[in-house]
Amino acid sequence: MKTNIHPEEVYQRVNEIGVANSARMLVEIIEADKDPKKRQDAIKYLSLISNNSTEMKDECYNIFEGLLISDEQVDIKCEAAKALGNIKYEKGLKPLKWILEQEPNNYQIELSVLKAIKKIRFNEPEIELFIEELNKQNDSIKDFVRIQLLSLDPGKLINLALHSLENKKYSNEHKIELIKLIGYELSSINISFEDVSYIKIKYPEIIEDLIQHKKYLLEAVTLVLKEDDSNLMDSVLTVFKVIGHEIEYDLIKLLLIEDFIVKKNAIVLCGKLKLTESVDFLLTNLDNIYNEVSLASIEALGEIGDISAVPELIDILDIEEISFEYTDLDMKLYIIDAIKKIYTHNKDASYDYLISYLSKDNETIKESIAFIFGEIGKEAFVKPLIRLLENRNLDVKKNTIIALGKIGNVVPLEHLLEVIENKDSYWLIKKVAVDAIYNIFQRNWYRVKDNGKDIERSLKRNIASLIDHLKTEENENFKVKLSLIKFLETYGDQFALSALLKRINDFHRVVRIHASNAIKKIEEKLELENQ
DSSP, X not given: OOSOOOHHHHHHTHHHHOHHHHHHHHHHHHHHOOOHHHHHHHHHHHHHHHTTOHHHXXXXXXXXXXXXXXXOOHHHHHHHHHHHHHHTOGGGHHHHHHHHHTOOSOHHHHHHHHHHHHHHOOXXXXXXXHHHHTTOSOHHHHHHHHHHHHTSOHHHHHHHHHHHHTOTTSOHHHHHHHHHHHHHHHHHHOSOSSOOHHHHHHOHHHHHHHHHTHHHHHHHHHHHOOTTOHHHHHHHHHHHHHHTHHHHHHHHHGGGSSOHHHHHHHHHHHHXXXXXXXXXXXXXXXXXXXXXXXXXXXXXXXXXXXXXGHHHHHHHHOOOOTTHHHHTHHHHHHHHHHHHHHHHHOTTOOOHHHHHGGGSSOHHHHHHHHHHHHHHOOGGGHHHHHHHTTOOOHHHHHHHXXXXXXXXXXXTXXXXXXXXXXXXXXXXXXXXXXXXXXXXXXXXXXXXXXXXXXXXXXXHHHHHHHHHHHHHOTTSOHHHHHHHHHHHHHHOOGGGHHHHHHGXXXXXXXXXXXXXXXXXXHHHHHXXXXX
């Protein structure tokens, strides 16, 4: 009994020493040895030995319980909890649950206790305890609990989670975890988010359960929804798609309430679920006193994609205050994005309504529509955009030029050159025009290689004009010069070298450096062509 025998050796020699003697030796190590690792091993092997005898299991239980509750060392407490789990003695549930009630400040103890409980028994009381543990901040605990819950029968888990949502003592963060759990379980058993026929046939009780609890579910979701939490959003959409039409009316009704947080979240969900029946209610919220509600309504209309909403959205921009552009920039950008999405959803829709606004006096609308045309990128927009180049408003002209560059048609090239060569043009407009020409060349240069003689002549004529501008306009803004150099570096030939050589002596150091680099690249290109 006084030897330095190791717990592992005791366990290996149990048949030689005897079960009772082996247990006594291990208990002595646990109680008297000063080496924590040795004590820990002794607890582990004692739990293995005790499994062979009911009488021994009862004696060992008292030892493990005492260690779990009274020992000061974390590792010993954890090993004692594990031992209680290994002997699967239901009496062990009481001290294990007691430890959880004390809210231990060490996550390793808590995790060990939860694992032991799961081994001993996992019936409804333990499942409810695990649901409560979903609220823990520690990721290891939360992940373990979630995995164990997801191992349950889907119907049982969803039923318990839905009932838990009604628990008023649960925090919003706790309810978020429950909603995620329900959504994850549904997505794992459902073949497709768009088709819920499988789940209706396989688990009709789940559908009934969700419908029965839709009030509490909707109440929880609209209070805790966070757009930046993608996992939560995916779970909510999964749940609502499974419920289907049964929840749509209840969701739309929330667009009429006063609580702006709930209203805003309901609006977001109407958009994500593409509820066309909500369009009229969303339109009434466009001028809500809460900016968040208005912006959410605009975004939702874009998600739904109903073309009938476009006039209302345009009307928001149709105001005369010069300060609008700066005070409501977010709203302006949301409207532009929404209109773009709506037309993306309706590819065969007519753009005549938008084009008609280009002849009106409102500059904010003109620049917004020019931006939208650039984003959509249809060649049908080229002619109305060319006409818009005559507009003197800086923002309108800038967005128009950018849009023409994005569309990439060669027809506007001559018009863009006129902008660059016009001495009255602002430097920013000239730079944007050069960049637009660069984009158009990128979209069409391949046609030159395919022996497109007409396109080749047109493009080379434009190159010559840009070379001449860089060469002769000594006082041109240096940022315009840099754009011209970038263009000639890619599309220039030996004729561009003279203009670039002239910029070697430019006043601006950055222009000199870029011109020098461009000359080297063109010379390398010409050398390869000659080879």
